[in-house]
Every structure is written in structure tokens, then in C-alpha cells.
């Protein structure tokens with residue numbers, strides 16, 4: 133809960149979070165990738181976020197002190213806590229948890245009050261319906277209620293699709309706002325499945341918002357759940373939508389994107405006529421928009437972080453049908469500084485109530501900081517991989533490089549709620565099977581190429597597959613088949629022709645092992661107290 | 677990550693002699709001039725290697741005396757690269773064809789167009805076939 | 813596979829004279845390459861695929877395809893047609909086992 137540690141809510145704290153130099157009349161608000169985190173949580177940002185080729189050293193590929201220096205923030209403050217992993221445990225104790233829809237609602241209401249609701253548009257880049265036990269059990273219905281109450285005015289999807297095509301359609305019927313995705317077509321006749329864009333009349337301005345769903349959903353998640361939907365970046369399609377919206381009289385064009393930030397940056401340099409990209413998927417929290425030049429102008433690219441930690445506010449000055457000025461702030465939702473909105477708090481209590489017995493179950497305790505973010509294994513991933521190897525008696529375990537999942541501080545209880553924030557998906561079953569060393573290498577190489585390919589359009593977001601019982605060196609600048617080196621299994625050099633027992637979860641194919649949360653639960657119950665050293669799986673990360 | 681049972685092989689160099697022989701068999705000559713008027717719209721990464729949508733457009737007039745008369749499609753790394761040849765003309769108004777192809781492993785997809793004077797122009801684009809499975 | 817040869821055509825039913833319109837067509841067909849093995853018996857599944865497609869508009873061939881085994885199951889085809897006069901478009905698919913399948917669509921001119 134919000135009152136457990138450190139600061140109490142206070143007016144000065146709230147005012148500092150809302151401080152903003154207004155610009156023009158129109159305000160865009162944006163959230164992304166909340167992953168169904170209705171309550172405040174802890175979320176440690178990555179210590180490794182490698183940029184390949186031209187992306188190296190530029191946002192979003194900055195962490196820690198490099199991040200603070202680039203954006204001009206001091207160590208030890210609210211920004212350092214929100215945006216980096218520096219002094220994480222100390223600052224977490226001092227500043228408390230982040231996010232939570234009741235705290236977010238207070239900020240949204242305050243901005244609508246200041247600017248006038250008719251001048252504001254609140255948009256959501258998706259990954260909203262998945263990531264908690266209650267969201268999984270209600271198939272996203274709890275999040276739809278919360279988003280309707282928050283007053284979200286448009287969204288675009290990714291994990292939403294994993295409830296299956298029929299459920300997605302049923303859920304859309306319950307939304308008070310448009311579900312936008314120009315880049316989803318039925319695979320039979322190649323016709324659009326969803327509303328491609330919506331035109332809002334706000335602050336006397338016609339604002340077009342084009343939805344760009346996660347282009348690689350049918351590759352990154354099981355296609356069998358939406359077998360007749362085809363996606364893709366569809367750069368030319370984006371241009372067509374921009375042109376159509378301008379023709380319809382749009383004075384401001386926004387791309388509400390779930391591309392991931394590197395893809396957004398490339399797209400902004402090639403498609404003309406977009407004023408602002410509000411993006412998500414790669415969970416990058418970037419405090420200043422990247423100004424990307426293209427053949428006809430400049431596009432502002434904003435990515436608003438994840439897990440309910442941030443609210444983006446962008447004020448726009450539109451005159452003579454053109455963008456004249458702007459101001460932006462990515463507001464960290466430091467929950468203890470923000471009073472909870474009573475109406476939203478009541479809704480959250482109501483939607484979670486049926487599941488309290490399950491989610492409040494304490495299964496153990498952690499002595500270590502447990503987190504997931506980072507290009508390679510986080511400590512919560514290590515816990516999952518260790519659970520797989522011990523419970524399924526395998527030599528190697530594989531766990532997906534998701535970027536969602538709340539952190540736990542040393543000394544905190546491990547509840548089922550926590551385990552579900554790391555594992556609640558609609559294809560949770562585990563598998564155990566034999567694979568040759570060669571097959572294992574092929575999988576690692578394939579995933580590495582989907583992450584570290586120098587062409588952003590060939591990157592799928594997420595992080596390197598997490599491994600247990602296996603160590604490797606990786607050369608990021610190489611090509612597919614040549615990145616992984618010196619792979620060891622159980623401390624010995626991996627043999628290409630030898631068969632190894634491998635376990636994992638979140639398989640693209642249908643498998644029938646116990647769900648991952650049961651596996652992790654049994655392991656934690658056996659161990660009682662969890663202690664994990666940070667990343668021991670990568671023996672070296674180099675460019676060549 | 678998938679951990680699928682079927683593990684596609686990583687990209688391998690194609691047997692270009694075989695590709696060339698296939699082009700020669702269906703287009704009359706194995707050599708074509710690289711041209712940016714031929715455009716291949718295909719996914720960078722295939723969602724399903726058994727059914728990859730491939731659209732080919734040639735920016736070329738379709739007049740009675742100046743038109744594209746055929747477009748051939750080849751997948752370098754398939755056991756048989758030939759994937760189809762399409763006959764067209766002024767009656768189509770637009771030099772275009774769309775089809776869906778089986779692409780077993782990461783490969784160049786090649787489109788070769790023949791003008792009514794018998795000139796061959798073409799281009800190629802890589803389509804990646806992946807295991808997939810991670811996500812943010 | 814049930815319904816082999818069942819076909820569909822999607823094109824506008826009414827156009828302005830001179831319009832260039834999209835014609836989409838699909839036919840149910842296994843498009844077996846002859847290289848696959850039956851998972852249960854281990855025996856090769858015989859090749860069964862469409863080799864030729866023709867599109868005839870008002871008695872004149874306007875488009876044709878020659879296919880290899882790389883074309884996907886239930887093959888899809890899209891091409892454009894310049895419509896000057898009303899009429900019927902007939903597509904005919906022929907497979908390597910002698911199967912012949914046809915489907916027609918009419919277009920009016922406003």
C-alpha cells in the first residue's frame with residue numbers, strides 16, 4: 133500500500149509534480165504499458181540498455197549516470213529514482229512505491245481542471261489489459277473499467293490481443309473510447325479490422341490520432357490466438373493514414389504507437405506529416421521528446437515508460453492550422469506524494485476483492501532486490517529460471533525477456549500477487565523437452581537477432597531470453613548465427629550434438645506442463661527465503 | 677521465446693546458379709537489370725512462413741505499346757525457387773500482382789518483370805523467418 | 813481437405829468506365845508440394861497443386877498465372893483490371909491432377 137514507507141502525501145510534493153509552463157490551448161496526456169498495475173508498486177529501471185549501431189549513446193539507450201547527465205538531472209532526487217536504477221533500494225525506501233491508477237487519476241483530474249477537459253486528450257499506447265491476476269481472471273475487464281473511469285480517450289493494442297480475437301472484440305464493445313489500429317488486417321482479404329484513426333475536436337483544433345498496434349504481435353505472441361489477423365510496421369500505410377487525416381482537415385496528427393522507441397525514431401525520419409508520436413512497448417521513460425527531422429518537417433517522439441510510473445503531458449500551441457510551440461513533461465507518479473482519487477480507489481478495491489485470498493497469499497520472502505528490466509537476466513528472471521530447473525528437473529531453463537513485472541525490495545514478502553505480476557499471461561504452461569546443443573544455440577541466436585539487429589525495423593522489443601543453468605558470451609555487432617560464444621551448460625562447454633533437458637514457459641506452440649506461477653510458487657515455498665546474486669549468466673558482452 | 681519444436685535454420689547462402697536457372701526457365705534469360713521501379717511489398721519478418729503475403733508493383737506505363745507483360749517471383753532459399761509467373765498487359769491498367777508464398781527459411785524474394793519489348797528488370801528483398809516469442 | 817476448388821472473387825460490382833479496380837480471388841486447395849511426409853504413416857504426400865490460373869473478361873484473357881509449389885495453401889491472387897465496359901470476369905484454376913475450378917463475377921458500369 134501507499135502508506136507503508138517514507139513520505140506521506142503532501143501538497144508541496146503534489147505541486148512539484150504538477151509544475152508545468154503551459155503552452156497554447158491543447159494538451160495531450162499519455163500513458164503506456166501499465167500492464168494492469170492498478171496499485172502502486174516498485175519498479176527498478178534497467179542498468180543495461182544497449183543501443184546498436186547509430187542508436188548507441190542516444191535515448192533510449194542511456195542508463196544510470198549517463199541518463200542523468202544527458203537530461204541534466206541530479207543524483208538522489210525524484211528523477212533519479214524514477215528514471216534510473218541508481219541507489220535504487222535506498223531511494224525506494226525514502227520515496228516509496230510508484231504508479232497506481234488512483235494516484236494517476238488525481239494527476240489527470242488536476243491537469244483537466246487546469247486546462248479544461250475540452251482542451252485535453254488522454255491517450256493510452258496499450259499493454260493495459262495484461263499483467264495482473266485480476267486482469268487475467270477478468271480477461272481485461274477490470275482494466276477497461278479503470279480506463280473508462282480515468283477517462284482514456286483512445287488506445288492501441290499489443291498484449292490485449294492475447295485474450296484472443298473474440299474476446300478482444302467483446303472488450304472493445306465495453307470501451308468508452310476508440311480502439312485504434314490501422315496496421316491490423318484480416319489475413320483473408322487484407323482489409324482493416326479496426327478503426328485506423330479518430331479525429332478529435334479539442335481546443336478548437338482538429339486532432340487526428342492514428343493507432344499503430346505492435347507490428348510483431350503475431351511473431352512475439354502466439355498467432356493461434358488471433359489466427360486471422362495480420363500486422364506489420366506498414367510504413368507506407370502510416371503515410372496513407374496521415375495523408376487521409378490531413379485531407380479530412382486534421383491540423384495536428386498524432387501517431388499513438390506500440391512500435392517500441394527505436395522503431396518510432398526510424399519511422400519518424402521516413403514518414404512525413406506526423407506532429408507527435410506517443411509511443412510504448414519498449415518501456416522507455418524519456419523525459420524530453422526526441423526531435424526527428426524528415427523530408428518535410430520535424431516529428432516529436434515521446435515514450436512514456438511503463439507500469440503506471442509516469443504520465444506524459446504535452447501542451448501544444450496550434451495556430452493557422454500548424455504547430456507553433458510545445459512544452460512537455462514526463463511526470464513521475466510518485467504515489468506517496470499524490471493523494472489517491474477516492475472514486476478510482478473504490479473501483480480498484482472492488483475489482484480486486486474477489487481475488488484477494490489468492491493474491492494476498494504469502495509464499496516466502498526475499499533477501500535480494502528482485503527485478504526484471506535489463507537486456508540480460510534480471511534477478512526475478514533468475515528466480516523463475518531456478519524454479520524451472522529445480523521443479524522440472526532440467527539442465528537448462530528458458531524464460532522470455534519480457535519488460536513488465538513489478539520489483540520486490542529486500543525484506544519484502546513474496547506474495548502470489550507479486551508472482552502474477554511477473555507471469556500472468558494466457559499461455560503460462562511450462563514444457564520440458566530434450567534439445568540438442570545446436571538447437572539451443574539456434575534459439576539464442578534467433579532471439580538475439582530480433583533484439584540486436586542494427587535495423588530498428590527488424591527489432592521486436594523486449595530483452596534477451598533469460599537462461600538458467602547456461603552461460604554465454606555475446607558479440608552484439610555480429611550477424612545471426614555468430615553472436616553467441618563459449619556457451620556453457622552446468623559449467624561445461626555445450627556440445628552441439630548432445631541432448632540436454634530444457635524447460636521453459638510462454639511457448640509459441642501449445643504445451644501442457646503446469647503453469648509457471650505454480651512452478652515458481654512451489655520453488656519459493658521450498659526455499660522459504662530467496663537470495664539471488666545479480667546476473668551471472670552473461671560472461672561478457674562485447675561488440676565484436 | 678518460443679522453444680517451438682520446429683527450429684528454422686539460420687540464413688544460408690542460396691544456390692544462386694539454381695535461382696538463375698529458374699529465372700531463365702520462366703523469363704527467357706537468367707539476367708535482369710536491377711531497377712527501383714520494381715517494388716516488393718513483403719514483411720521484413722514473416723508472421724507465418726507457410727503464408728507470406730508478397731505484393732509486387734512495377735512503376736511502368738500499361739499502354740498499348742508500352743507495358744509490362746509478365747512478372748516472375750522467385751524465393752532463393754526454397755528447394756525450388758520458382759514461385760510463380762504472371763502474364764498481364766494494358767487490360768490491367770496497373771503492373772501489379774499479389775500472392776501468398778511458402779518461405780521455409782530466411783530468404784531473398786526476387787521479382788523480375790518483362791516489358792513488352794522483352795527487357796528484364798527486377799529487384800529482391802529479404803524476408804526473415806524466425807522462431808519469435810519474446811516481447812515488451 | 814473438404815471443399816477443394818471452392819472459390820471466391822472480390823471486386824466492385826459497379827464502377828465508372830475506365831476505372832482500374834482491384835480483383836481479389838481465392839480458391840480452396842491444399843497446394844501440396846510433393847515433398848512433405850505424412851506424420852503418421854511416414855509416407856510422402858503426393859504432389860497436388862494448381863499449375864495454371866486464367867482470368868477472362870468478356871471473352872478475352874486479361875491475366876494469367878503459372879504457379880509453382882511455393883504458392884501457399886488456399887491460394888490468394890490479386891491483380892488490377894481496367895474496366896471500360898460492363899461484363900463478366902471468369903477465373904479458372906487448373907491443378908496437376910486434372911482438377912478444373914471456375915468462378916465468375918459481374919461488373920456494371922455506372
Ligand SMILES: [Mn+2]
Nearest residue numbers: 165259413812
Ligand atoms: Mn509493454
Ligand SMILES: [Mn+2]
Nearest residue numbers: 259290413812
Ligand atoms: Mn508491448
